[in-house]
Amino acid sequence: MKTLPRVLKITEITKGKIFCVFNTGEYRIVDLKKFAADYELTNDLRLQKLISNQEELTQAVVDSGTLSFPSIQQTLKLSNGQTYSVSFDLDPIMLYESSVEDIEREKKNxxxxxxxxxxxxxxxxxxxxxxxxxxxxxxxxxxxxxxxxxxxxxxxxxxxxxxxxxxxxxx
Incomplete structure (x- = not known):
C-alpha cells in the first residue's frame, strides 16, 4: 500500500519557493510558479498573490498535511446554503507531484x-x-x-x- 504524500514541515520559504519535508522522508521544493503552470492555475488570483508577494507567502503553515495560507480566506458554500470561511490551501498530492527533490538537504541527511x-x-x-x-x-x-x-x-x-x-x- 502506497503512502499518500503529506507535508510534515516547512524548512524554508524564499522567492516563490517553499522547501518542505514530506511524510515520505523526502526533502522537496515546491515552486509555486511551476505548480500553477503544471495544474493550469496561472489565472488563480490567490496563487498569483502568493507568487508575487513574499510577505503573504511567508505566512504559510502546515495544516492537516498540506500547505495552508491563513491570510487568504475563501468562502465555501454547502448544498444546504451554509457558508464557511476557510484558509486557502493546496492539495498535498499535487504539491508533491509538482515539487522537485531538494538535493542539498537530501545530501545532508x-x-x-x-x-x-x-x-x-x-x-x-x-x-x-x-x-x-x-x-x-x-x-x-x-x-x-x-x-x-x-x-x-x-x-x-x-x-x-x-x-x-x-x-x-x-x-
Missing amino acids: RIGEQLKAARKSAGMTQEELASRVGTSKGYISRIENNRSDIELSTLRRIIEVGLNKRLAITD
Missing part, C-alpha cells in the same frame, strides 16, 4: 554516505564491517548506497560495534 565515509576512514571493507555486526556485505552496500532503510538498532550496532564509535544526534 543521507546516512549511507556518512557510514561509507566512516567505514573507509576506519580502513575497513564492507565485508569486514558486515562480519563484525552480524549482517551481510550486500546489506551494508545497500545502506551505503541509500537503497535500504535501516533500523535504529542496526545503525547503532554498525556504529558502536562495527566502527567502534559512539552514536549521537546533534544539531
Whole structure:
C-alpha cells in the first residue's frame, strides 16, 4: 500500500519557493510558479498573490498535511446554503507531484554516505564491517548506497560495534 504524500514541515520559504519535508522522508521544493503552470492555475488570483508577494507567502503553515495560507480566506458554500470561511490551501498530492527533490538537504541527511565515509576512514571493507555486526556485505552496500532503510538498532550496532564509535544526534 502506497503512502499518500503529506507535508510534515516547512524548512524554508524564499522567492516563490517553499522547501518542505514530506511524510515520505523526502526533502522537496515546491515552486509555486511551476505548480500553477503544471495544474493550469496561472489565472488563480490567490496563487498569483502568493507568487508575487513574499510577505503573504511567508505566512504559510502546515495544516492537516498540506500547505495552508491563513491570510487568504475563501468562502465555501454547502448544498444546504451554509457558508464557511476557510484558509486557502493546496492539495498535498499535487504539491508533491509538482515539487522537485531538494538535493542539498537530501545530501545532508543521507546516512549511507556518512557510514561509507566512516567505514573507509576506519580502513575497513564492507565485508569486514558486515562480519563484525552480524549482517551481510550486500546489506551494508545497500545502506551505503541509500537503497535500504535501516533500523535504529542496526545503525547503532554498525556504529558502536562495527566502527567502534559512539552514536549521537546533534544539531
